[in-house]
Amino acid sequence: MHPNGNNVARSLRSATPTPRRVILDVIRFKPIAAHSNQIAMLRNQRYIHGGLTLIETLVSIAIVGILVAILVPAIQAARESARKMQCQNHMKQTALALHAFHNANKNLPSHYNGTSLSYPLKVWDQFHMHSWRAALLPYREKSALHDSIDWHSLATDQVNESVATTVVSSYICPSGASPSASMGWVFPRERVPTSESQDNKYRVVRSDYDGLAGIGSSTGIRWGVWGRPTLRVNKFGFEFDTEANLIRYRLGRFGDVSDGLSNTIMLVERGGRPFHMVDGRPKVTTDNPNADYGGQVGWSASNSLSFLTSPHNVGVNHDNTEGIYSDHAGGAYVALADGSVTFLSEETDIATLAKMIGRSDGEQ
Numbered sequence: 423m424h425p426n427g428n429n430v431a432r433s434l435r436s437a438t439p440t441p442r443r444v445i446l447d448v449i450r451f452k453p454i455a456a457h458s459n460q461i462a463m464l465r466n467q468r469y470i471h472g473g474l475t476l477i478e479t480l481v482s483i484a485i486v487g488i489l490v491a492i493l494v495p496a497i498q499a500a501r502e503s504a505r506k507m508q509c510q511n512h513m514k515q516t517a518l519a520l521h522a523f524h525n526a527n528k529n530l531p532s533h534y535n536g537t538s539l540s541y542p543l544k545v546w547d548q549f550h551m552h553s554w555r556a557a558l559l560p561y562r563e564k565s566a567l568h569d570s571i572d573w574h575s576l577a578t579d580q581v582n583e584s585v586a587t588t589v590v591s592s593y594i595c596p597s598g599a600s601p602s603a604s605m606g607w608v609f610p611r612e613r614v615p616t617s618e619s620q621d622n623k624y625r626v627v628r629s630d631y632d633g634l635a636g637i638g639s640s641t642g643i644r645w646g647v648w649g650r651p652t653l654r655v656n657k658f659g660f661e662f663d664t665e666a667n668l669i670r671y672r673l674g675r676f677g678d679v680s681d682g683l684s685n686t687i688m689l690v691e692r693g694g695r696p697f698h699m700v701d702g703r704p705k706v707t708t709d710n711p712n713a714d715y716g717g718q719v720g721w722s723a724s725n726s727l728s729f730l731t732s733p734h735n736v737g738v739n740h741d742n743t744e745g746i747y748s749d750h751a752g753g754a755y756v757a758l759a760d761g762s763v764t765f766l767s768e769e770t771d772i773a774t775l776a777k778m779i780g781r782s783d784g785e786q
Contacts, residue, residue: 502750505596509630509748510755510763512592513689516631517757519561520688529673530648531557533635534724536573542654543668548726549718550576550611554648555593555629556585556722562592577723578610578624586626586722593721595630597749598693602627606696606719626720632692634746635727637779638734644780647688647759649674651727668727679759680782687778689757691748695719699742716743737775739768746775 474482524530531554539547552573559568567588572581589601598604606628636645645651654667679686696719697712698705704713717729729743736745738754746766748754753767756778766775 502597506750506755509595509597509691509750510765512595513631513691513755513757514761514763515562515592516558517689517761517763519558521761522561523558524676526561529675530554530633532671532673533633533648533727533730534668534671536571537576538574539576541668541670545667545726545728546611548668548724549608550578551724552577553629553718553720553722553724554633555590555631559590562590564590571722576611577720578608580624582722583624586624586720588722589627590629590721593629593631595691595693595749598630604628604696606715608718608720608723626723628695628719629721630691630693630695630748631689632725632730633688634690634732634779635730637732637776639776639780640734643731644776646779647674647676647679647686647781648730650678653727674781676759678781681777681780683759684762685778686759686781687756688759690746691750691754691756692742693747693749693754694742699747701740732775732779734776735772737768737772738766738770 520530533554534543534548535552535554535557537551539551543551552571556568556571556577559565567585567590571577571585572579575581577586587605591601594601605625608624608626610624633648634646635648635651636643638644650672652669652671654669676683693699695715698710698715699713706713710716718725732745738746739748741747746754746756750765753765753770755763756766757763759781
């Protein structure tokens, strides 16, 4: 070691300022300028030792929290906007496919296709035929899936299980739950439905789009673009009954829409399935603790006319068993008979809705 090493070390230590020395000198009224170099050295020491003070850490956390609070809703809104655009496109493509079907067949597909069942159809029979969505498959570039259907058998028979459990993405709204993770059910026709047993239930993939047959009004049912059913009227004067109430079904034709194709609804959203949703929440009751959807859930099987006809007092996004319902905030998409797609607000009044669903009631 250098003979003067200890003296050098002591000189360095004495030259290095300490907070205590600086503060004492300030108290003794020594000029701050005289300590400018010492203060700079203190600052350098602080950064050399690294780390943030408690206040700086709390401020940083607060800034990050504010950024998260701003960015997360914006990201979620952007994602939902993208999902809505995709939903709109699904409905648009389905509407165009219906036009292609009409051009080829001079009518829209029936709500009840195939099987060995014959008219008149009981209400229970109406849940087990092949749907209009199944008939439309070749016009959605799904000919192979269409050809794999056993059309003579019921849509709910096990022979058609592979079809019923196939996801057709164009029939699914992206804003809803995953179709493979949120499957619905229907009871096979030959078995008696029991809410206690899961063995009777036939699992199916849902659809979020449907064709409303009509809407109730004070003067009766206003039938829509999908055709004109002839129903049995019971002794009380009601058209819907548990007996053989569907006597025949006249298929829908665009030429029958005297109110104008651009004024008449052809497709609607029926989201929320396989659950019975009312005003954004599952409707849980003592008789239905799981809030199961009471009508047909699956895309490939038909639904009864009672579920395809909206009551006169059900608005948009109120009840998915009775009317138009979506997973979008503020309203739902509908496709008009001219192939265009529009977003109906939840504030749409019932009178306007009835005019849009009815095809030839003279109201536009």
